[in-house]
Amino acid sequence: MASKSYFEIVFILGFALVCTNAKDKVFNVLLYGAKGDRVTDNSKAFLNAWTDACKWNGKATLLIPSGVYMVYGAIFVGPCKGSALAVQIKGVIRAPTDPKIFCNSSWITFQYLNNLEIEGGGTLDGQGASAWGKQKCVRPSTLTFNFVKNAVVHDIHSKNSKSFHFNLFSCNNMTFSHVSIKAPGNSPNTDGIHMGFSTNIKVLDSNIATGDDCISMISGSKNINISGVTCGPGHGISIGSLGLSRNEVVKNIHVKNCTLIATQNGARIKTWAPSSAGSVTTITFEDIIMKKVWNPIFIDQHYCPTHNCSRKVSSVQIKDVTFNNIRGTSNSVAAVTFDCSASFPCREIHLNDINLAYNGHGHVISSCANAKGKATGKESPPSCLKSSLNS
Known part of the structure; x- marks a missing residue:
């Protein structure tokens, strides 16, 4: 086969160059x-x-x-x-x-x-x-x-x-x-x-x-990973609010290595009351630093920002939630609050190595309502969780 001419070679190289640059x-x-x-x-x-x-x-x-x-x-x-x-x-x-x-x-x-x-x-x-x-x-x-x-x-x-x-x-x-x-x-x-x-x-x-909220996750949020976030000011890192629509689901949330500074809340889950049925499952907050946070650990199943709501129960089931290695200072005496539904109590709540101090005079406390689970490791404040076979 005859060799290509100079002009054919130039054309081919030029075309190749154009094709390369076109990417x-x-x-x-x-x-x-x-x-x-x-x-x-x-x-x-x-x-x-x-x-x-x-x-x-x-x-x-x-x-x-x-x-x-x-x-x-x-x-x-x-x-x-x-x-x-x-x-x-x-x-x-x-x-x-x-x-x-x-x-x-x-x-x-x-x-x-x-x-x-x-x-x-x-x-x-x-x-x-x-x-x-x-x-x-x-x-x-x-x-x-x-x-x-x-x-x-x-x-x-x-x-x-x-x-x-x-x-x-x-x-x-x-x-x-x-x-x-x-x-x-x-x-x-x-x-x-x-x-x-x-x-x-x-x-x-x-x-x-x-x-x-610095980060808010509502219905349909699944397989969420949050790491290395500094939050503040703000309302914290929140799941919810949930329960206004039927069958709202949040699951597989992992929040790790975060710092919250002077926020209204820290690690929070919130649902309306009354509410439609729904679920929050497989949630982990770990290695979190709280600095002068008002509600460092907070499950609120009577969420009502307008302060003009009933105290009827939430129908959102909260289950398998872990708080691990949460440390720092709280601006409120109740550093850990689990205000759960009477009809659908929070289940399988795990506290491990919680070390929170009151940013004032006195000691922090836990406040629990309809919350079942267990605490291990450091307990400051002392846990108020109720143990059960299904915890």
Whole structure:
């Protein structure tokens, strides 16, 4: 066979180079008309860049470079064509303060996506002070994830969300690491990471300071691992509230190596009373440091934030819950409180090496109602659990 000509070789090499480069491409929002001038609404520019990135048959990166970008709202929808999609936020994305614009359930949403990465060291500024306690409309979450799987969110800052900072619904296999979430302690409903109907979620090595739960897990939260989180101010790391709908289930939750500082609660499970049937099972809180926490260990089956509820019983069964190596200081005398349902007592509650001291004069105590289980190791405060054959 005749040897290829010089031009044929150049063409083949050039085609190969193009094919190689086609695998990865950066879509810079500036090339789509975005302006980091703090004023211009960049929603359309961001979405146009996303559309092209989503169509790219390879790995695509949506780049938000340095600058302050006003975005009224954006929904980034998949599925996308390529093997993976990254959103690199290097600048600041800022939310509007006009309620005619922001009255919505979400500000920035990612949905129906597989293999997503969000990173870059940038900041999402919800400008929540414009809405906290002032607007009666629905306040938006900063980042909403709906039906997202195989995603990583890391090295991102979220501040002053109008409502939840990160909100997950029906997601699978997502990891949050090295995220910073900040809002004042008196900002309402600014949960750091809120999840429901989601499985295989990890929250690692992050700092969360909010006016509500640092992390909240409601119905359908399964196989959740939380480690290395510093929480405070806020309402703690919470399961619930549960029981408003039928057959709500939370199971396989593992919270480890976390520090809670001056939070309203520490490790908490909360259900409404009265409530529909449901269950909370296989829960572990371990190696947790409490610093001036008001309710370090708390199961509350008469949850009622409005203080205008009945004392009827909860129908949510709480079972197989372990608190291991919980230490530090409590701002309340009752450092361990199990206020469980009379109809469905808490079962298989395990306390091991609890070492909590009162941040005041005197000693901490335990308070138990309808709670069955056992305590081993260090007991400070002394356990009030009732043993049973089914504990």
